[in-house]
Every structure is written in C-alpha cells, then in structure tokens.
Amino acid sequence: MNDASAGVSVEYGVLVRNAIKTYGVGSRKSIILENLNMTVKKGSIYGLLGASGCGKTTLLSCLVGRRSLNSGDVQVLGHEPGSPESGIPGPRIGYMPQELALYGHFTIRETLIYFGRIYNLRTEFVNSQVEFLSKLLDLPASDRYVGTLSGGQQRRMSFAAALFHEPELLILDEPTVGVDPVLRHSIWEHLIRQSVEHGRTVIVTTHYIEEARQANTIGMMRSGRLLTEESPENLLRDYNLPSLENVFLKLCMKDEGKNEIQQQPPALGHDNMAFDQSASQSDVSEVGIDGRYTRNDQRSPTSPVDFSAITQFDSAMNNNNESPAKVSSSPVINFASKRSRNPFRMTLPSRHRLSALILKNYLLIFRNLGILGFLYFLPAFQAAVFNVTLGHEPFGLRMGIVNDELNPSEGRVCNYTTECTYSMLSCRYLRFLKDNIIQIPFDNYSEALEAGKRNDVWGVIHFGHNFTEEFEIRRESGDSATYDTILRSQINVRMDSTNQQIDVFIEKWLIEGFGDFFRDLMKSCGHEPDASNFPLEFMDPVYGQKDTPYTEFMAPGLIISIIYFMAVSLTAGAFVAERKQGLLDRSLVAGVQMVEILMGYLVNQLSVMVGQIALVFIIMLWFFAVPCHGSMVLAILITFLQGLVGMCFGLLIATVCENEISALSLSMASFLPLVVTSGIAWPIEGMSFYLRTISYSMPMTYPIESLRCIFSKGWGLSEVDVYAGFGISIIWILGLLIGCLIVVRFRKYSS
Template sequence: MKIGVENSDVFVTSHRVSETNNNATASAVHGVIVRNAIKTYGVGSNRYPVLNELNMMVKKGTIYGLLGASGCGKTTLLSCLVGRRSLNSGELLVLGHEPGSANSGVPGPKVGYMPQELALYGNFTIKETLFFFGGIYNLKATFINSQCEFLSKLLDLPPCDRYVKTLSGGQQRRVSFAVALFHEPELLILDEPTVGVDPLLSHSIWNHLVRQSVDHGRTVIVTTHYIEEARQAHTIGLMRSGRLLVQDSPENLLNNFRAPSLEDVFLKLCIKDDAKNPFDSEHRLSSKNPGYKIPRLSVHRIGALIRKNYVLSFRNIGIFLFTYFLPALQASLFNVTLGHEPTGLRMAIVNDELDISQGRVCNYTTDCEYSMLSCRYLRYIKDNIIQVTGRKGQVWGVVHFGWNFSKEFEMRESDGDAAELANIIGSQIGINMDSSNQQIGVFIEKWLLEAFGDFVRDFRGACGNVPEAGLLPVTVAGVFITERKQGLLDRCMVAGVKMPEILLSYLINQFTVMVGQTALVYVSMLLVFNIPCQGNLAVAILITLLQGLVGISFGKLNLKYLKIIIGNYIFYIILGLLISTGCDNEMGALSLSQASFLPLLVISGICWPIEGMPLYLRKIAYIMPLTYAIESVRCIFSRGWGIEQSSVYAGVLVSFAWIFVFLALCLIVARVRKFAS
C-alpha cells in the first residue's frame, strides 16, 4: 500500500483485488474483503448513509485495528461482517464466503463476537454462561471445563461459580471477552474489548490476541477508543463518516505522516479530509435483495436454548411459582367472584295492607284464606334480598302492595277474564326498580317472579285448585340512574442461533409450564368446585392446551346453564413473541400487550354474548382467536357434544391456524427488521 498527500487531499491506494482476479484466490489471502459497501438507514428523504462506498481488506492471521469516532459506522460494519445486518449494495466476503450463506460458519462457530453491550445473562454463573454458548457450538463438556480454567487465569476472572450480576463492570467485560474467545474461532470480532479494564490486564489481552494471530493463524478485528493501544495491531484502519480514510501498519502511518502518535495521524487525516461526497446511490440500493431461505434447525442449539430458559426461570423462584400457579389462582378467584348470584340486595317494602289500628297485621297461615296475601307472598322471596320496611335508605327498588290487595286478588281469581280494569290494577304488585346495574336488576326481577310463582302454586294447592293456573299480576318499571436491549439476542444469533430455534425453544418451555398450569386448573375446577363436564373431557383439555389457559370462570345464569370462559395462553405467548420481535424496548412491548388484551377479550364474547353486538362487529368477533375455542369448550361442558360436532372441532382448527399465523408473522417481522436496520 502507498499513502500519498498531494494538494491537501488524502487518498488511499488500498490492497484492492483486481476485478479480473478470482475471489477464491483473494479469499485464500484475506480473511475479510469489503468492496464498495453502502449501508443506509431511513427511507426517502430521511435516508442517510452509515457506510459510504467503504473498501477494506483484512489479511488472514493478522490483527486489524478499526479506529474512529463514535457514529462513524464501526459497529454497523461489524454487524454486517457477522451477518446481523445486510448491505444495501456492495460486496462482502468473510473467510471466503458471504455471511449467512451455506457452510460459511458466519454467523456460527467460525466467528467469536464481543459486542459493545455486556450481552450476558445476569442470573447465570460464569461456568453456566460458557456451557450455554458451548451448547450452541456443540462443544464437549471436557473442552468447556478446560477453557474455563485457562481463561480464568488469562483474564483474571472470579471463581466460575460466581453469578454474572454480582461481578463488577470490569469483571463482566472480561467474562464477555471470554465468551468470544473460548470456542477458538477462526475470526474474532471485538467491539471495545478493553473498556473498563485496567492497563495491566489490557496489555495481557493484547498479548493473547497477538499469540492467537501469530501462533494459530486467527484473524482479529478490534475496535477501540484507545487509539494508542492499537499499535500492537498489524494493520490499522481509520474510519470517518462511513468511509475508510486509510489502512496501513502503525509504523508506516507514523513514518509517512511524520507524527509522534497515532492520534496525531488521525487528526491530520481528519483535517485534510475536506472532500464532500454527496450520497446519491439510488441505482445501487436494489442490488441487495436476498430471498428468504428456510433455515436449518439445530437440535443442539435448541437444546441449549431450552436449558437456558429453564435455568433463568428457576433462578427467580418467586416469579416462577407465581406464573405457574397464576391460572389456578385466577380460576379459583373467578369461581368465588364471578357467575354467582348477588346477595345482600336491599329492597324497600311498602305494604298498604298493614293497618294496626284496624287490626290488619301479618299472619302466617298456610290455609286457603284470602287474608294478608301480601305478607304470604313476601315469605317466598329469596334470602338474597333484604326486605326493608318503608322507602328510606339506599335500596335497589320498591315493592308496593295496595291497601286492598288480598280482596282484589280474590275477586280477580273468581272473575277470571271478566275481571274489571280497576280490579286488575288493584291486584297487581307494583315494582319500581333502580336499573343503573342491569345485571342486578335482572336477578331481582327473576327472583320476584319466581317468588310469585311459588306463592301462587302453594296458595292454589291449599285451596284445591290447579297450581299452574295462577296469573302473574306483577308489573316492573325501570328508573335509570346515572389495563433487545442488552445485546443478548445479537450475540446468540452471531453464534449461529436462528430465529425459528429461539421461537421453538420458548414455545417448548412455555408449553411444559402450561401443561402443569392446565392440570392445576382442571383439578380445582372438577374436584374443588365440582364443575360438571357433560362431554369428553380429553377434547376440552386438548382445546385448552392449544389455546392456553389464563383463567376459567364458571357460574350459573338465569336457567342454571353452565358458562365457561377460557383465556388464550398459547395465543398470548406467540403474540408476546410477535410484539417482542417488533418492539425495541420493554415499555413499547408492554403497552402493545396491554392494548391488545382487553379488546380481544371483550370482542370474543367472553364478557357479553356476541349476539348482543352490532352485526358488523359480529363478523370481526368470529375471526378472533378466542371465540371458537370458548364456544367449543362451552359445548363440551354444558351440552355434552363431542369432537364430531362442527362447533367443537372448529375450536381445534382455528387454534392451530392462529398459532401458525403468528409464528409466521414473528419470522417475517424479524427478517424485515433485520434488513431494514
């Protein structure tokens, strides 16, 4: 390479491979080749370049120090090298292959990556951390143990049984560095590895990197803010505004620029770099549009992810137990709070038949006697209603008897259809309701009608008449009263983990927990609360496992029909994965989750029958994930229907359909965000 300074302009003649040269020949010499790399963020007029026609060559078996100010594009370039982002245009070869291509090993075991973020699980010990990534790389336990011992000495790590969250910032950075080193990759990419590390340990780290490159032929790319420490690198590349200003050995840079330090070299380059390169590369941006390829799933990577999920779950035993027993707790809470008849409802009784001065007082005879029938009727009202004399106090309504109620009732019984209007009015029981709470109003009305039916049947039986022939002279009037940030995902995916493997591991973990939750809920429902199941219980459990179980509420309504309400657990697991995939922070994911839960719950017919909704809303309700599953389990429990009925098997088919839809959306969103970032 030659570096010249002419007419106050800086130019670089780099180790570019001739267009006519074979890529295989170049790859045999270079570990990394970047040609005319363009990477932009944003769309339309808001688009700006992060990498601007960048060219870079990194020889195999060397250390390459990538230097530059924050925001110059170093981290974006490294993300492209490890396959986490894609270029808009340009060529990129790592270890002879395009990142992400078949047999490239990048992302995968051929690259060791240390991001700027800590990217470690705080609830893991140091040893568990290495074993987790060792499981992803399919390494043997003996090798992991030996590497743990070696790296502990090299990096002065605390005991391997220490939890990561209990370590200091510098110790955590060293553990992160050990994760990048321990599987002995061909390419090491280290983003600020010595931040927060004391000078003596930093010197030891650089010496180890030199040995790795010289003795083992490994390629190392290091970014650092400490420019002077990069003197130990074989080649230094100085970046500014998405371009590589120069790349050469530290000695050549110091000699050619006649500078005492690399910082002075960088300063001179920045002063002389006054060229403006307008970014107008519309014709290039469409050249990189990779098609979607179905990734190969790895059993050992999925196994490592599943073990990781279980360890993290059991580390916080309080949260785990709360999550595990929450459905059973919800089901029990629903049983003791929802679906039961209300009690302690106060009703005012205004009985004009009573007149102590005239000797008209309540009697409790059971004979056929037309006397004080108002008192006789009140005895049949359920104990759920508290009868209060007079109109004072807070009450849910008023029951009124006329002064001659018993006499008018007798006359109406004898006259039948020939009864006069005045007689009909006098024999009625006036009920004036507070209808501010419609459900309570419905219950009180039902109880008063049932009480009158019981009263008539008993009285007519005592008089030797047909009990069911009684009339119902009761009128009711209504009075209306006015709920990726630490870099862990990137690190796992650079290690070769695929998004489908992550989704599958979470689903397996959550499904095993859900099986236990479902068992607890059904035990409490069937054995503790004695909820009868008229149909095939196995089918109901199958639908419950598909939909998942957040809560079941059972109760008796007007005619004592059983009502079952099922929440959607698997659906919300997958919806949670979809939301997590599409959000950048916890607050956004939490807000979307809360915003989606209540509308889906209400519109699925759980809180109110779908038949009570407007016609246009009913069509939407029937395509919701919960609707058919709720109806299926309701038909099994209350009607005794089997899987052969369309209302039952529809719940199974719809549940499967929504699971596949949301899993597909997870993968699509993850891929779109990858190429848009």
C-alpha cells in the same frame, strides 16, 4: 469468483467496498455508513476508532451477517457473510458485542459450556478452555453466577465467550471498557499472540485511542466514513504528532464542514497496505532470502508488550518470493459472483444446538424461583379468583318497601297467618322474598324514591292502600275485572336498572316470590296450587340443568383464555428480553438459526404449559366442581392447542417488536378484542351477522365453543362444533409459525 479475486480474498480477512447503510425513510432517513471502504489483512489486528454513534457497531453487525448493506460489497474470510460456504454466522467467527450478552443466572462454567455445546466442541477441549481462559482473564471461581460478578468481571466473561472456540476472525466491540490497565495489557498481549502465532484476524473497536497503537492497522471513523486507514506508526510520522488522539482530532477538524468525503478504494500499496508499509518502512529490520521479513515491535513507545516473533504478513507475497517493496498496487477485486440470497432458504435444525438452547431455557426458568412460581401458579390463581368472584348470586341488596296498607290507627297491621284469609296480603307476599333482598320500610313513596336516587336502595316496592281488597276482587272477577281494579291490585316496582345483572336478579326473585306466595294462598284455601301458573312449563333441559350457574357458561372460555394469554405474554416477553440484552444476536452470530431458537422456546413453553393446564383443570373441575360430561382427554387437548396458538402469536409479536414495552402493548391490545369477540362473557348470537362471521374466524371462538360442548354436552369429535375448534387451532398454529419465519427472514435481509 475468478482466480484473481480468489487470490486476493485469501489474502484478506475482511474487504468492504462502497458500503452504504441507511435507516428510516423519507425525511427520517438517516445515513449510518456512507461509501465506506475497509481492508483488513488476515492475521493482523485492526483497530477501529470512532465516537459513539459513528457507525462502528452497525459496520460490525454487517460483517457478522446480522445486517445487510443497502448497497456495496462485503467479503469476510473470502466469502459474503450469510452465504452457505462462508461459515458466517457460525464457528469461524468470534463476536463480543457492546452489551454484556450473558445469562445472569448461569455460572461462569455453565456459560462457557453453553457456547461449547453451540459450537459442538469436545468435552476435553471445553474443560481445558474453561481452565485456560479463567487463568488468562483472571476470572473468579467458575461456580460463581454471572449476575453476581462486577462490571469488569462480566466484560472479561463476555470476552472469554468470544475467544472460547478459537475462531479464525475475532470481532470485539469495546472489549476493554471498564477493565483495569493491568488486565487491559493482558488482553492485548493475548490478541497479539493470537494474531502472530496463530494467524487469527482481530477487529477491535475501542474508546481508548492510545491502546490502539498495538494494532497493525487503524481505521479512524467519523459519521459513517473512514477518515483514514493506516498503521499507527505511519499516522504519527505523517502528521508529526505525539499521540493518536491528536491525529484523530486533526482529522476530525479537517473533516469538519465538509458535506461529503469521496472515498476511493485505497491502493494496496498505500492505505490498503498500511500494514505492509509499516513493515517496509518502519518495522522491517531484515528481509531474508526467502522473501520473509522480521519486524521490530515498535507499536508504541509506551507499549507494555515486548514481542519480537517472526511473522508472515503477506501470503501472496511470500508465495511469489517477493519483498514488500515490490508490491505497489492492488489487483482488481471482483464481487460480480455475489449471490442473491433466498429469504426462504433454510437448513435443518442442528441437534446439538437445539439441545443447548432447550437446556439453557430450562436452567433460566428453574434458577429463578419467582418466575417459576409465576409461570405455574398464576393461571391456577386466576382460575380460583374467577370461581370465587364470578357467577354467584348477589346478596345484601337493599329494597325500599312502601306499604300503604299498613295503618296502625285503623288496626291494619301485618299478620303472618298461613290460613285462607284475604288479610294484609302485602305482608304475606313479602315473607316469600329471598333473603338476598334486605327490606327497608319507608313511610311514603316520595321518601323511598329519593333514597333510590341517592343510591341508598336498588329500587322501591309499592303496595296501594286497598291492595288486599282489590286483589281479592280481581281474582274473583277473573276476565271481567275492571281496569281500575287491575291497577289498584298491582304491586308497583321501580328499579335502578343501571346494573343489568342486579336488575335481572331482583326481577327474577320478585316473580319467583309472587309465584310461591300465590301457590301457598291457593293451597291454604283448598284450591289446586298450580292452577294459577302460566300455561308455559319448562321441562328438564336437554343439556345442562335448570338454573345453570353462570360459571359453567364462562368456565371453558376462562380456561382457554388464561392458557392462551399466559403463553402469549411469556413467550413474547422472554424472546424480546433476550434480544434486547444482546443475547439473541450473540447466539445468531454463533451460528444458531432462528428456527432453532423458536423451536427451543416452543419445547420449553410446552412443558410449562403442561403444568399450567393441569393446575387450572384441578382448580376448575375438582376444587370448584365445574362439570365435565365429555372426554377429559379432548378437553385437555383443545386447551393445549390453544396454548400453542398463544405461543406462536407471542413469537410473532416478539419478531415484530423491538422492546418489551411494544411487545407488552401489542399483547394487551389483542386481549380485549379477542375476549369480547370469542364469546367468553356474552353469547356470540348477540352480535350482528357480519361481526359474528369475523368472530368465528378468531383463534379462540370455535375452540371455546368446542370445550363448552365437551364440558356441558359431552360431545366428541364426531360433532362439527367440536372438531371445528381443533381444526381452526391447527390452522392458526401453522399460519402464525409461517408468519414468524417470514418476518424473521425478511427482517434479516432488509435490515
């Protein structure tokens, strides 16, 4: 920046030239700011008036560095917001957003101390400011929780947070909404004192048009444009109207019907020097020999402020010993030195800001007992519900029995002999069925089949009229048995196979029952019981056990999925909620970096995750006796890494989504695809080759297999299936964190 423009920048607190800001694209494109020019002198109060939706809040967010213009130039305190030398966002600026942007579970004192830590203020200064602002703004006792305050008290508390560090520039978005007239007078009196006695620049937006008379300059805004920028006295005089509200209405009526207002940068001697005009024409009562002047307090005929302090309005004028009347035009302001910002430029996290964020997150968690219980006990509850409900053998399964061998009139009734007699073998076989099957007798096959169609029974077991005789002939004939004999000696079973698991269990029990029945018959007849077995013997397994419970297969996947998805939902939910309430913006304007906010969440969620993992492992391994044959340290570590993956994914969701609904929807949308593709409920080998390749690249697939190998096989990091889970977890963590930072940086500079 050249010397001339540097001098002008020193003179002005805020300069905006040809500002254009739009949202959306194509037919949905909406112009928020349209060729807007704005000039705010240092040490003055600037009242920005306009209806809701006219662009006031968007303009302020550009001034504090939270949004960027599509085109145009902004200088705040002599520098472009967001540049390293500007200090904005940072401690040079105090920002009060429209939202309350306060933590309801903090006390008044804790809230102010939190901002004191953010700004790295001395303890003595913090204590004195807490006492001073409590008296000035008539705040309740400092140990009151913010969430218990009334709406007006919360507005005052938000105002106190903006004033707390005594910034050079105060930007207040609707500070007096919901505040009683007496306190409103006190607030404006304090703002005037800050402006006059301490040279602080104040920009205030307000719906109370008449209270803006106490500002030095008023900017009346409509549809993204400044209709005028003048002192209140000049506006009332030039339009010959009794109130600023009437002036605003007249300007709006003039603007009505115009498609576009061509706004030229006002000359310093006219609109840009509205404050100086008010001094030279209506407020200046005496100009001293040193070129300085005093001004009468003629802000408003009904103004409650009686203020007559001597002020210095124009440093350039004073340095040149010139009176205001001699200044007639503005020097050209050069923005050519504006630097393009690198979205990837970052500074190291600040220790004091990071500690303040971590402490804040801990307080918010432990002050809310419901959330605390939810965080720690929901994963354990989910693990318990899984073990209680899944993997157990079904029981109480009704099966229809049609035994045509029974004929009491012929003396063919069930006998329960254990001797070697070929008599009523159907009854003998039915005795070996597990008690999980409830046998329901039917007189005929068609009746039993109708019961199956009505879902009264799961299936029908049918024995032919001469089952025992045909079975004996078949056994004695061996390979020479006829086809008719084979058919008549069969036990026919018709099942409802719509439920595959129950179908498999019943089939398994019927086969096992037949094996037990036949061995018992052979033993009672003096034959070798195992002679009739299939010539296929399953020996003791290499890993696991015979009839391994289904819970042991699913346990590793369940543990990791519980920790993973809890981390996703909680991290995304907390981050989005803080942004929606304006808390995130307030912290960022105070100079907190997004990297520090992400690190703060990671540290807090890590400590929560330690408790969650401990409880889940206790429930699964100790209470429900899921075996772990390998290293417990490795098992906990791979679960911990998966929790980190979930947290990073939750942060990415939060940076992409604007509200809780979209964040929750995206979290839920990711749940089912990850569950079904990661082998939690069904082996990956059941997928097609191409889908299997995709599955192995998912964040939970290899880690689940790693934990399964640690639990059931006792493997360590020397095995590929184990260390692959650790490697892919680390890759996903780094990739998601980089994605978060890229999204955050580009959203900031493209917003």
